[in-house]
Amino acid sequence: MKINQAEIVMSAAREAQFPQAPFPEIALSGRSNVGKSSFINKVLTRKNLARTSQKPGKTQTLNFYLINNRFHFVDVPGYGYAKVSKKEREAWGKLLEHYFQTREQLRGVVQLVDSRHEPTKDDVAMYNWFKHHEIPVIIIGTKADKIPKGKWQKHKKQINETLGVINSDTVILFSAETGLGKDDAWKAMTGLLFSSQPEPKTDNE
Structure with missing residues (x-):
């Protein structure tokens, strides 16, 4: 996919701030420091759109990137970072759970x-x-x-067997250094973004 426009439009710390x-x-x-920012920058052909850091847990908001004025990437806080306080983890957890369960615009997740x-x-x-919440997943091995x-x-x-990946989900090996897997990642993502629209989610689902 040719990227003509890519910009961060919102860093949301609560639902009211979602676009x-x-x-x-x-x-x-993905787990903190797994390479989400490097993945974003590589697939969008931007050097520093998503800021990379040697300090895990830096992403503490849901960061919405508008791409080609057609769709959003949403970078969510990394999981598994022990130095983040229990209170912060609980707050993130509630926000993320609400986002994943109720966001009508969500078409799927890239799990790195x-x-x-x-x-x-x-x-x-x-x-x-x-999978419990029936959300399509693309697994990116960074x-x-x-x-x-x-x-x-x-x-x-090993990734397939350990995660127990179901047939409808995809595992793609990726390198932000060489570009390995970039085209396959775009093919999988556009398949989710622009396939038939899912039924709107409700609070009871």
Whole structure:
């Protein structure tokens, strides 16, 4: 996909700040420091649109990026970061749960995991939560350039088996350094963004 326009339009700390535009959305979820910002910058061909940091847990809001004036990327707070206070984690959890369960514009989630290692318990719990709520997921295995090419399929299989990935979901190995998996990621994301529109969600679902 050719990116003509990409900008952050809102950093939301509460529901009232969510953009009201009807654009379809893809949320990006992952463990802190897994490479969400690098993924965003690479697929959007922007160097510093999403700020990368060596300090995990920096994203403390839902950051809405408007792309080509057609859809949103929504970067959500990373999970599994122990140094964030219990009170902060609970507040994020309530906000995220509300977003994922009620946001009508949401078409699916990109869940990023570190392809070099077996997915963590937090990764598994998050994937299972998305599946419980019937949210489509694209799994992106980051930092694949750190793995020898001959072992890519082994690591991809490990992600599939550990998460228990269902057939309708996709696992893609990705590198923000080399661009590996970028085209496949766009194909999967546009498939969710511009496929038939889902039924509106209700608070009871």
